[in-house]
Amino acid sequence: MIVYEYPFNERIRTLLRLEDLYEKFQFFAHQPDPMQHHVALSTIFDMLEVAGRADLKSDLLQELERQRQTLLGYRLNPNVQPEMLDAILAEVDSVSSALVAAQGKTGQNVRDNEWLMSIRGRTIIPGGACDFDMPSYYAWQQRPADQRYNDIVTWFTPLVPLFDALGLVLRLLRDSGAPVKMIAVAGSYQQMLQGKVYQMLRLTLDETSGAIPEISANKYMLWVRFTTQGGDLKPKPLEDQVPFELTLCNF
Incomplete structure (x- = not known):
């Protein structure tokens, strides 16, 4: 992982x-x-x-x-x-x-x-x-x-x-959060945070999936877009379903 x-x-x-x-x-x-x-x-x-x-x-x-x-x-x-x-x-x-x-x-x-x-x-x-x-x-x-x-x-x-x-x-x-299993549909995942303040996000992936998360977040919304790498290593959009674990950490 x-x-x-x-x-x-x-x-x-x-x-x-x-x-x-x-x-x-x-x-x-x-x-x-x-x-x-x-x-x-x-x-x-x-x-x-x-x-x-x-x-x-x-x-x-x-x-x-x-x-x-x-x-x-x-x-x-x-x-x-x-x-x-x-x-x-x-x-x-x-x-x-x-x-x-x-x-x-x-x-x-x-x-x-x-x-x-x-x-x-x-x-x-x-x-x-x-x-x-x-x-x-x-x-x-x-x-x-x-x-x-x-x-x-x-x-x-x-x-x-x-x-x-x-x-x-x-x-x-890191110990403050509990991991939750998620699935990104068509390589994308969004979650509304409703103004709740977090300090850090942890995302766990199976290394064999070839998926790479590009993460952006603020106090209102979390967005993860998964990409993959071709032979030239340039990130390319991943359109598959991607299972992952998400942990939101806060003191």
Whole structure:
């Protein structure tokens, strides 16, 4: 199954972009090749670019506190397992405390590193980080893989509380919705939302269907148009019936 996600607002869009960057960073940082470590370092720069557009730290702290209060309200619900509830509450408290303890602006340690900032300035230029442009960076790339990895982890560590909080918020959001089986007739599906506010949509498809959802939505209506790819990979309208699962998520 393939899961497609669609954010309903800019805040969730930013969180999903950062999550995607974090997954790429995790993959490339654990690879041994200098080129892969170059991608990992460039991904940190991309994270700072995305995170710098909003006050994510305070926004995440507010959301975690809202979730904490909501979860506390479930204590008297007989259908809720107290052990699971306590575990989630403990995780929310732990992540919130670590984020509060994080000092300074997000990624300030990287911004204060003149050498890293010189690399960032060169990487935005196509081919700008060649050995003749930055011999010191080239020399660093020739170091043993474990030394390079330890450096990258050191530079990224101050960002860990932010990404732990981000991951928890998105996990709670995804768990807030229940999947419903739907069928798109002639490759199209519409649903009136009647002004109800959602944060994110999740659409699950069988990977063998060959269908690709193109999603647009606002607080009044949701529209999904399915396409498929030919040999030239250009999207083409799909006129078949398409079964899928739809999950509307909201805190």
